Amino acid sequence: xxxxxxxxxxxxxxxxxxxxxxxxxxxxxxxxxxxxxxxxxxxxxxxxxxxxxxxxxxxxxxxxxxxxxxxxxxxxxxxxxxxxxxxxxxxxxxxxxxxxxxxxxxxxxxxxxxxxxxxxxxxxxxxxxxxxxxxxxxxxxxxxxxxxxxxxxxxxxxxxxxxxxxxxxxxxxxxxxxxxxxxxxxxxxxxxxxxxxxxxxxxxxxxxxxxxxxxxx
Amino acid sequence: xxxxxxxxxxxxxxxxxxxxxxxxxxxxxxxxxxxxxxxxxxxxxxxxxxxxxxxxxxxxxxxxxxxxxxxxxxxxxxxxxxxxxxxxxxxxxxxxxxxxxxxxxxxxxxxxxxxxxxxxxxxxxxxxxxxxxxxxxxxxxxxxxxxxxxxxxxxxxxxxxxxxxxxxxxxxxxxxxxxxxxxxxxxxxxxxxxxxxxxxxxxxxxxxxxxxxxxxxxxxxxxxxxxxxxxxxxxxxxxxxxxxxxxxxxxxxxxxxxxxxxxxxxxxxxxxxxxxxxxxxxxxxxxxxxxxxxxxxxxxxxxxxxxxxxxxxxxxxxxxxxxxxxxxxxxxxxxxxxxxxxxxxxxxxxxxxxxxxxxxxxxxxxxxxxxxxxxxxxxxxxxxxxxxxxx
Numbered sequence: 182x183x184x185x186x187x188x189x190x191x192x193x194x195x196x197x198x199x200x201x202x203x204x205x206x207x208x209x210x211x212x213x214x215x216x217x218x219x220x221x222x223x224x225x226x227x228x229x230x231x232x233x234x235x236x237x238x239x240x241x242x243x244x245x246x247x248x249x250x251x252x253x254x255x256x257x258x259x260x261x262x263x264x265x266x267x268x269x270x271x272x273x274x275x276x277x278x279x280x281x282x283x284x285x286x287x288x289x290x291x292x293x294x295x296x297x298x299x300x301x302x303x304x305x306x307x308x309x310x311x312x313x314x315x316x317x318x319x320x321x322x323x324x325x326x327x328x329x330x331x332x333x334x335x336x337x338x339x340x341x342x343x344x345x346x347x348x349x350x351x352x353x354x355x356x357x358x359x360x361x362x363x364x365x366x367x368x369x370x371x372x373x374x375x376x377x378x379x380x381x382x383x384x385x386x387x388x389x390x391x392x393x394x395x396x397x398x
Numbered sequence: 399x400x401x402x403x404x405x406x407x408x409x410x411x412x413x414x415x416x417x418x419x420x421x422x423x424x425x426x427x428x429x430x431x432x433x434x435x436x437x438x439x440x441x442x443x444x445x446x447x448x449x450x451x452x453x454x455x456x457x458x459x460x461x462x463x464x465x466x467x468x469x470x471x472x473x474x475x476x477x478x479x480x481x482x483x484x485x486x487x488x489x490x491x492x493x494x495x496x497x498x499x500x501x502x503x504x505x506x507x508x509x510x511x512x513x514x515x516x517x518x519x520x521x522x523x524x525x526x527x528x529x530x531x532x533x534x535x536x537x538x539x540x541x542x543x544x545x546x547x548x549x550x551x552x553x554x555x556x557x558x559x560x561x562x563x564x565x566x567x568x569x570x571x572x573x574x575x576x577x578x579x580x581x582x583x584x585x586x587x588x589x590x591x592x593x594x595x596x597x598x599x600x601x602x603x604x605x606x607x608x609x610x611x612x613x614x615x616x617x618x619x620x621x622x623x624x625x626x627x628x629x630x631x632x633x634x635x636x637x638x639x640x641x642x643x644x645x646x647x648x649x650x651x652x653x654x655x656x657x658x659x660x661x662x663x664x665x666x667x668x669x670x671x672x673x674x675x676x677x678x679x680x681x682x683x684x685x686x687x688x689x690x691x692x693x694x695x696x697x698x699x700x701x702x703x704x705x706x707x708x709x710x711x712x713x714x715x716x717x718x719x720x721x722x723x724x725x726x727x728x729x730x731x732x733x734x735x736x737x738x739x740x741x742x743x744x745x746x747x748x749x750x751x752x753x754x755x756x757x758x759x760x761x762x763x764x765x766x767x768x769x770x771x772x773x774x775x776x777x778x779x780x781x782x783x784x785x786x787x788x789x
Contacts, residue, residue, distance in 0.1 A: 259739070276737070287402075
């Protein structure tokens with residue numbers, strides 16, 4: 182069972198501007214947490230702290246009871262992210278010169294996953310997210326909504342234990358927004374899901390919610 | 399080899415074809431130009447030296463010895479001051495050397511018309527792949543390249559090129575009968591139209607054939623000469639029917655010869671001949687083609703060294719520009735590499751991806767350079783011959 186534990190987190194950007202303090206956050210497999218707040222409220226910063234992309238000034242984040250992320254060597258932290266985490270970035274972060282298929286299979290390639298199985302899962306996710314028509318199209322030619330769905334699918338292909346999604350529905354129409362949330366919650370049934378959103382409807386689908394107003398300092 | 403890195407590098411290179419080809423092309427030129435220049439000169443030297451070595455001496459009118467060598471051996475389009483045919487006869491009479499005259503003034507369909515004698519074929523070791531040597535006035539034998547490029551064969555006809563279009567009183571182009579095609583030799587002979595020297599003189603207007611001059615056509619009769627009016631039709635083709643009407647005017651000893659290929663009987667004869675033409679006041683000069691060739695190559699190699707020095711500067715600049723292009727490209731793609739970094743791809747794999755992109759582009763450049771160099775090496779002889787033959 183996957184667990185995420187963050188304790189006594191404290192972070193402030195250089196210059197003494199925006200900062201956040203999080204006393205304790207614990208999440209287990211099957212739990213979904215929505216992080217709510219207005220734009221610029223620090224949601225993304227919190228997500229980056231939880232994934233080890235930012236290191237806190239104080240406090241620690243542990244995955245599965247292991248070493249705090251901040252004390253792991255950089256290579257180990259990267260390997261941990263690649264193996265255990267699924268990340269949906271706010272700007273999608275696709276490689277435009279790769280096709281949709283290649284983007285979906287990218288983490289799996291670096292993980293050394295068996296191409297057949299990963300390919301099947303990628304296909305299945307593409308069907309669920311209605312992007313199979315673009316399977317062989319370069320990501321650079323897709324619309325914003327399509328790119329967002331590809332980004333969501335890429336985060337799920339290697340079946341990570343921890344799912345971090347930053348505004349995964351911001352560019353989607355209501356129908357597709359629902360499908361993406363369904364898929365994320367489905368994947369989150371066997372993983373820890375943390376979903377950043379400013380959309381109350383999306384946040385309402387998650388059993389747990391965290392408001393940034395409560396963690397800003 | 400890290401397969402995902404290779405995959406990414408391949409995809410990037412394939413997706414950005416224009417950038418890749420431009421970089422690879424620049425790299426290819428940077429490598430191929432100096433390499434090709436060297437190979438070109440070496441290969442050309444080998445091929446051309448052989449012809450110079452097989453031509454012991456060349457006699458010609460005094461002037462540029464280099465021009466004489468280039469014209470006599472490689473049929474360079476160069477107006478040489480003529481010698482008289484009697485110079486050839488004198489060489490023969492002396493018994494010191496065999497002499498083969500060359501008349502090199504005219505062209506046919508862009509190929510040099512080489513007026514000579516049948517001995518020329520034996521001297522150059524030329525074989526026929528089709529037909530036979532010229533047998534009468536107006537016949538010609540084609541070099542292999544001339545026949546191939548123009549699609550000509552024995553039985554076809556070739557017109558000499560009129561020298562001066564506006565000279566209405568000049569000689570008309572001669573329609574020559576092709577009697578044979580030479581086997582390819584990789585030398586200037588491949589690009590020549592070989593005729594009997596009398597045919598060359600016929601093209602020059604020193605001989606002609608015409609209808610019988612009778613009746614009103616006769617303007618005046620003087621000793622053995624008949625002056626006719628312009629109504630008499632001149633023949634521009636030699637046929638079995640009109641062959642007898644062709645005749646020369648003037649002293650054959652004074653007919654022009656561009657150069658004479660001289661084969662001394664022995665070393666002593668060679669020394670005597672060399673001594674005979676030492677006086678710079680003489681109207682003729684005797685040159686040793688190999689010496690001229692070596693002088694030419696020495697000049698070319700000096701030019702080559704200068705070119706290398708300049709190319710080295712260009713190469714350094716090209717490498718610097720290529721490095722800058724890669725650096726800027728990687729900088730522009732920082733977000734992409736940060737994405738891979740954020741996803742958890744190891745730094746080593748990211749570095750390998752960049753290196754592989756550089757390697758793939760360089761490999762493409764090397765391949766292009768190799769192909770270009772091979773092409774130049776393959777055609778070096780022919781291109782050098784063309785270069786030397788150009789006016």
